[in-house]
Amino acid sequence: MRRKGRKNRNRYRQASRARPPRRRMVPVVALLALVAGGAGLYHAKPWQWEVGAQLGHYPFRHIKVASTFRHLDAAAIRRIAAPFAREGFFLTDVERIQEALLEQPWIADAAVRREWPDVLHITVVEETAVARWGEDGCLNARGQVFTPEHPPALPGLPRLDGPRGSGALVLARYRDISERTRPLGLKVAALSLDERRSWRLTLDNGIRLALGKDQVGARIQRFTAAYPQLLKSNGGREIVEVDLRYANGFVVRWRDVASVDNNKARMS
Secondary structure, three states: OHHHHHHHHHHHHHHHHHOOOHHHHHHHHHHHHHHHHHHHHHHOOHHHOHHHHHHOOOOOOEEEEEOOOOOOOHHHHHHHHHHHHOOOOOOOOHHHHHHHHHOOOOEEEEEEEEEOOOEEEEEEEEOOEEEEEOOOEEEEOOOOEEOOOOOOOOOOOOEEEOOOOOHHHHHHHHHHHHHHHHHHOOOEEEEEEOOOOOEEEEEOOOOEEEEEOOOHHHHHHHHHHHHHHHHHOOOOOEEEEEEOOOOOOOEEEEEOHHHHHHHHHHHO
16 A cells, blocks of 8 residues: 555655646747737727826927928928827827828828837928929829929929820820930920820920820821921921821911011011
8 A cells, every 4th residue: 555655745746847837838928928019009090009008198209300401391291200100109100291291292202100109200201303393293104194383393304294194105105205206406495285185295396286086106207207308498497386186287387487587677
């Protein structure tokens, strides 16, 4: 009976040694739970941050702005973000700040993030105008129209125009025509699409082209092929306009040399 009792005690001791001590596991589990809870709090929406509200306000003391400033400045960005950032580190909704920034005409993209304990980081990408649009608008490289409060002069950029929603179409046509006229040393100064879907353009030397609705590429090709010969046969006259809205040819309107001389005489 004594031997049997000893065997049972030995088995109990071995089993108790094999089980991990529960007290050692408690701090590890608590630490993991704390880390997971902190990460969830950081990424949670403001309406989820009840714990953050209980911890206190934790105001932002720094709003850092990064951008390649051309038409904006850091102070303007801070003025937009400041009303939203008053809620403090935990309750400020960075998505609302981003939305407010993207409403600004010169801002193409924006990213907002927090840095503990009191820094708000804002990165802004400015719009790049590749053309003027209408009277006071601008066109970006994606063919999107944006209208700054104070339109800049933007010297050297072409002026494009068209019906609402036609920015990408007009920009694509401008690029195509520019490729066709570049070998002649000509640039497109203005291009417009009217409500009847008819195209007109002005070259940088002042010549106006009426292109109509259809076969615009073929009509431009007809003009570029004939342009060197037109310069040779102009007799000193200037080309005012070329109407290419014909099936097999075009009509050239010249500036009368005699009328130009008469105007000069009257002015002198």
